[in-house]
Amino acid sequence: MNVISLSTFDLSLAASLLLILAATSLRIGLGLERRIVISGIRMTVQLLLVGMVLKLLFASEGFIPVGFMSIFMLLVAGYEVRARQKRKLRGSTGYLISTGSMLVSSFTVTFLALTVMVGVDPWYTPQYAIPMLGMLLGNTMNGVAIASDRLTTGMYDQRGVIEQRLLLGQSWQEASGDIRRDCMRTGMIPIINSMAAAGIVSLPGMMTGQILGGSSPLDAVKYQILIMFLIAAGTGFGVLAAIWLISRRLFDDRQRLVLDCLISVK
């Protein structure tokens, strides 16, 4: 079965639905019309651009362009993790920690999957490497962002409890253990939920895409299962690494809680 290619006319028809929605918003005074139109245009431009980049990338087949694209994706993900945090680590440390923890988790897991499980040759074939890395990075980014935000705010809000526990002779690991476990849980909840609901509540996007693209449902399901495992592992290790590195920064070598390394963002 071949994919039915979509014409510009088909896409314009779909876009007109959005225009009708914007017109309705204007008519009943919701005030959302500007945002609907702008985000619609942004999405179209961004996706067309990435489509062209991917087309070039798939044609090149070299390692260097794939490498550059991966690093670019990682740097943007690292920026996004820090962008919406309420309290973040001062200076470049926070950026290095979030990028570093995503690098060790997402990149290692993707590399393992490409070389061992999918076994594609060469392992960096962009058609496989870029989408898989993208899915992993996207999910790890969410997990790391939620967990680090919760960790820094938690440590700040609970500074009295932590100091009390230190005063009773607990090590920094014991004194911050409850908060760190709580952050780990929070960071993992989205992926655990989506594994639990997969196939029943929602048909995952990648699988839907493959089925629409003409793959057999069973092949699509196998890839989806693979990617779910990878995402769960990648997110889990990424969150673990980020939590460990950030908590290490929040205690000095005499196991004192040092909160001056955090800056608060309004």
Add this chain to the structure above:
Amino acid sequence: MTGKSGVGKTQLLRAVADVIPHDGECILDADVCSSVSPPIWRKMVAMLPAESFWWYDSVGAHFNGGLLHPEFKDLMERLGFSQDVMEWQVSRLSTGERQRLSLIRTLINRPRVLLLDEPTSALDKKMVAVVEEIIADIRFHRQISCIWVSHDRDQLFRVADTVCTVETTGLVKENRE
């Protein structure tokens, strides 16, 4: 120790307990603070903060079985608690109850130095007397040192060998008037 609010009495205790960065060095007998592992130092030099913090739901979880020793059962009774206090919910404790339980929690580690930050601020007269007596007993029986911070000068002259006022310039020794 006494002194105006905000002059740094609590900070001084926190520095001795080594939970804030500080200049200088604390030496206890032959142990130098910076060469002892922080948890061990804080068990030897135990600070009772003015405001106590509790992180589990039940009182007992904070004591981790440390109350099995008969000495602490006796302490519980003297401070007005019955045997079932370990099953109580922390959220239902009064400020005074928290303060008394917090003192017991600090004593469980059998410190060699006690740093007390206004340990009787939330207690009635009768309990203040009990706490003063308990600390005096412990100082006598275990031969430990104690730094007691209070705004009540009369109390300090009752419990201490030496009373100092903390000034921004340093410590000034006070004389009994």
